[in-house]
Amino acid sequence: MSDAQALSDRLESKKIVVCVGSGGVGKTTTAAAIGVRSAQRGKRVLVCTIDPARRLATSLGLAGLEHQPRQVPAELLGGSGVGQLWAMMLDQKRAFDEVVLRHTKDPATQRRILNNRIYQQISASLTGSQEYAAVAKLAEIDREGGWDLIVLDTPPTANALDFLDAPQKVADAVDSPAVKWFTGKGSGFGVKALGLGAAFVMQRVARFVGAGLLEDMAAFMVEFNEALGGFRERSREVSGLLRDPKVGFVLVCAPDPLVVDEAIYFYQRLAQYGISFQGFVCNRVRRRAGPPPPSEEVTARLALLPGLQALSPHELADASRALLGSYHDMELLGETDAAEIQRLGQKCGDTHVYVKVPFFERDVHDVVELSRLAGYVLGA
DSSP states (O other): HHHHHHHHHHHHSSSEEEEEETTTTEEEEEEEEHHHHHHHHTEHHHHHHHHOOOOOHTTOOOOOSSSSSSEHHHHHHHHTTTTTTEEEOOOOHHHHHHHHHHHHHHHHHHHHHHHHHHHHHHHHHHHTTHHHHHHHHHHHHHHOOOEEEEEEEOOOOEEEEEEEHHHHHHHHTTTTTHHHHHTTSSOOOOOOGGGHHHHHHHHHHHHHOOHHHHHHHHHHHHTHHHHHHHHHHHHHHHHHHHSSSTTTEEEEEEEEHHHHHHHHHHHHHHHHOOOOOEEEEEEOOOOOOSSSOHHHHHHHHHHHHHGGGOHHHHHHHHHHHHHHHHHHHHHHHHHHHHHHHHHHHHHHOOOEEEEEEEEESSOOOSSSHHHHHHHHHHHO
């Protein structure tokens, strides 16, 4: 059995597939390829991404993606008899807003929180907020049901572990002593119990940051109190979901030494988290073709090409040497890639699946190319 078929078999029973890895290794296209192949096999599939380059929409033949799912035309998947493929781009602020709306009952309070500039800044730039938005929306989609498979393309972060740490980071942020003090949940009485001395300090602070900003901050903290429980609840929910056996993680990498180092470290941390790991997808692998033919044979073959028949024997010999030199360089690159994948296997164990996707001559830009990629990732 090929590694691609083995990965396909492992993912068959999963309801959620999460593609993880460092930036620039092809996570988005790999996630889309898994979605395309699963839909072609009759499943109702949703592919979610937070790819700011929006390559996913273009490759799936869509004008754009939004926070709500959009269906890929069935004819692009092969016509009738196939399943359905939907795609969406997660909006980090919208995901935050949905938590507020769900856990704050009063419409007036909802509007004040959403319009508060402190909330707007936090929901857009809080550390881990993009990753939290991804898993929070994932949990909501899973809870609503209706999908045979959900494929999540994780955010392109410098440290891919942020995706796993984000729920706890956000929970820690809303449970911080400063937030508890402002909302009156700490050991003191909060902002409502400010004495004359504290009020004087706040007045001095207001001179630097502006009274309006300070008032917005205080109002936000007090009114946000009702929604804090929602963020804590969602954080616990998504942390549990990521460890659910129905979720399978696929680690996407490339045979670059630094990328392999990151993949090894990430795999080790995945094991520590108790994640259901399914295998590696090594993209852009340059494969070795074996020993080249003799230089005389290369020269003879070049002489048969219509565009080179006017060349002299000396020029043909030069062209042959240049071609063989390039071939030698490609063989060295293939040898290096093979060594890096071997190192990955030695560090992570030989019981895992290591799917090797060759270096494509052109970018993956449509469903046809995604289907071709899927053949390498999941087999024929």
